[in-house]
Amino acid sequence: MGAIRDALDRARQAVTTRPIPARTGTRLSFLLKKEGGSTAAVAARLGVSQRTVQRYLKGDRSPNAKASAALEREVRRDWQPLVKKRAEKEAARRGITVETRARFGFRAAGGSTDDSRLRRITQHITPENSSAAFAAYRAGASEEELAAIVGGALGESYFRDGGRRASGLDVELTDIDYIDIDY
Numbered sequence: 001m002g003a004i005r006d007a008l009d010r011a012r013q014a015v016t017t018r019p020i021p022a023r024t025g026t027r028l029s030f031l032l033k034k035e036g037g038s039t040a041a042v043a044a045r046l047g048v049s050q051r052t053v054q055r056y057l058k059g060d061r062s063p064n065a066k067a068s069a070a071l072e073r074e075v076r077r078d079w080q081p082l083v084k085k086r087a088e089k090e091a092a093r094r095g096i097t098v099e100t101r102a103r104f105g106f107r108a109a110g111g112s113t114d115d116s117r118l119r120r121i122t123q124h125i126t127p128e129n130s131s132a133a134f135a136a137y138r139a140g141a142s143e144e145e146l147a148a149i150v151g152g153a154l155g156e157s158y159f160r161d162g163g164r165r166a167s168g169l170d171v172e173l174t175d176i177d178y179i180d181i182d183y
Contacts, residue, residue: 002143003176004150008133011096011181013076015087020075024068027075028057034078046070091183092131097124098150099182103175104159116174121158129153147173 021027028042035041039057043050048067055061063071098121105116125133133149141149155171156162 002146003179004143004146004181005137007179007181008137008146011183012084012088013079015084015183016080017083018080020072020079024056024063024071025059027071028053030075031071031078032057045074087183088134092134093127094130095124095127096130096133097122097182098154098179099123100150100154100173100179101177102173102179104151104154105172105174116172118175118177121154123154123158125150125153125157126162129156147176150179 021030031042031045032039035045039053040050043053046053046063046067047070048063052061052067056063100122101118101120103116103118104121129149129152133146133153136145136149151171151173154173155169159169159171160166
């Protein structure tokens with residue numbers, strides 16, 4: 001994965017109205033329901049054997065730390081999909097907030113600096129750019145494509161201030177130290 005895709009995943013997973021189930025058996029039952037009762041499909045999602053999943057369900061065995069983390073991750077992925085879909089739709093309508101520390105480089109008219117440098121930016125980006133980021137995310141865009149979209153959005157909102165300054169400035173987002181996205 002990449003930093004931007006991971007940030008979008010975290011933002012999406014954070015949107016819930018109820019916490020995920022705490023007990024292993026309840027989590028497994030949830031995944032089984034999502035997979036149409038197939039222990040083989042659940043096993044594939046968790047990276048364990050089908051027999052291991054059956055043992056978890058019977059209570060003969062408890063998941064180790066790696067399997068437990070995979071179980072939590074997979075339940076979070078599918079938990080309350082309608083709530084997440086509504087939140088994403090609303091975020092695309094209102095825009096999202098991006099907080100990042102990354103290297104920004106510029107391509108601009110002569111006489112201006114284009115040396116890249118590390119910056120920490122927290123900026124609300126427009127609904128149009130948010131929608132473009134969500135569409136690319138859902139379509140499975142590469143990290144480079146997502147970086148171009150987010151970099152362009154930050155260029156418009158932060159550096160060009162919606163067209164009020166630095167017209168013609170083309171912003172490039174690279175070397176992401178961290179990035180968080182908030183709906």
